[in-house]
Amino acid sequence: MRxxxxxxxxxxxxxxxxxxxxxxxxxxxxxIDRLVFIHYKARGGGGDPATTPTDxxxxxxxxxxxxxxxxxxxxxxxxxxxxxDRGAVVxxxxxxxxxWDKYTSKELFSNLVATTTLTGGxxxxxxxxxxxxxxxxxxxxxxxxxxxxxTKEIVECDTIFSTRFVWSLDPPSPSTMSVRNIATHxxxxxxxxxxxxxxxxxxxxxxxxxxxxxxIKETLGKGDVLGVQKAYGA
Numbered sequence: 001m002r003x004x005x006x007x008x009x010x011x012x013x014x015x016x017x018x019x020x021x022x023x024x025x026x027x028x029x030x031x032i033d034r035l036v037f038i039h040y041k042a043r044g045g046g047g048d049p050a051t052t053p054t055d056x057x058x059x060x061x062x063x064x065x066x067x068x069x070x071x072x073x074x075x076x077x078x079x080x081x082x083x084x085d086r087g088a089v090v091x092x093x094x095x096x097x098x099x100w101d102k103y104t105s106k107e108l109f110s111n112l113v114a115t116t117t118l119t120g121g122x123x124x125x126x127x128x129x130x131x132x133x134x135x136x137x138x139x140x141x142x143x144x145x146x147x148x149x150x151t152k153e154i155v156e157c158d159t160i161f162s163t164r165f166v167w168s169l170d171p172p173s174p175s176t177m178s179v180r181n182i183a184t185h186x187x188x189x190x191x192x193x194x195x196x197x198x199x200x201x202x203x204x205x206x207x208x209x210x211x212x213x214x215x216i217k218e219t220l221g222k223g224d225v226l227g228v229q230k231a232y233g234a
Contacts, residue, residue: 025163031149032123035063037189039141041114041184042209055203060227061194065145071107072127072157072190073118080131080163081179088169089179090115093129099205099218100191103225104232109193120144120158127157127190129168129183134162140210141182141191159186174213181217182210193227 060181076203078086090113097109120128123146134142139162144154161167161182168176188206202209204221220228 002231009204030151031178032146032155035145035147035189037143037145037186038139039143039185039195040209041138041140041213043138047199051200053200053202055216055221057201057204057221058223058226059196059198059201059204060128060223060230062207062227062230063192063197064192064230065147065154065192067108067134067152067191068153071110072110073110074127074157075114075118076130077116077118077120077128077130079117081161081167082163083167083169083179086115092169092180093183096180096218096219097187097190099184099220100187100228103220103228104234106232108228109187120160122158123156125156129159129161129162130185131161131167134160134164137164140177141186142166143186143193145189154190155193157190159183159190170215172215173212176212176220177210178181178213178215181215185210185217188224191228192231195226197222 023161060187068093076090078089081089083089092102094113101108116128118126118128118130119132121144139163143157143159145154147154165177169178170178172178178214185205191208194219196204196206197208201207205217206227207225208216
């Protein structure tokens with residue numbers, strides 16, 4: 001009888017340990033925050049006449065957040081672009097995003113880009129580029145970046161282009177916005193680079209303002225390259 005009692009006590013202990021293993025302590029969900037980047041149409045007046053802009057300017061703004069999982073997959077909703085060739089719109093955006101891949105050994109963005117009917121602008125676990133009406137006529141595009149506060153990991157990005165502007169493929173006319181030009185700038189926000197405001201940086205991709213017929217942002221300047229390499233390596 002004594003031997004049996006010891007055996008029962010041993011089984012009881014095993015059961016308690018198993019229950020504790022199946023029900024771990026409750027953990028708080030990670031806190032997610034959001035950055036919003038607003039891309040404005042350039043206003044007249046020019047800059048400082050004593051300053052000569054150059055694409056060799058070395059300025060960049062790194063926000064400190066970044067993607068942990070690469071490459072980033074994303075979808076494009078061409079509706080609202082006003083361009084009948086939807087495939088060409090997707091291609092222009094793909095070229096824009098791939099421009100950043102040229103300057104780092106990491107593959108930042110997937111080459112396989114799907115179309116979608118999603119509009120973006122809210123957390124839904126989809127990275128989306130789309131078009132929508134903007135109340136402010138000076139806003140060309142808005143990019144939203146969600147990230148974990150504790151780890152600084154980016155978890156989702158959306159870019160919305162304004163339907164207030166007439167959009168075109170390259171070469172754009174003096175009265176249209178180039179899809180590729182603006183998309184290259186917005187892709188810089190996706191990889192955690194911020195806007196540049198000084199007039200001397202106006203030939204860099206991450207310069208905060210754009211205008212009709214512009215294509216200068218399609219090719220990275222020195223500061224842009226330094227920025228992406230700061231975040232993801234050479």
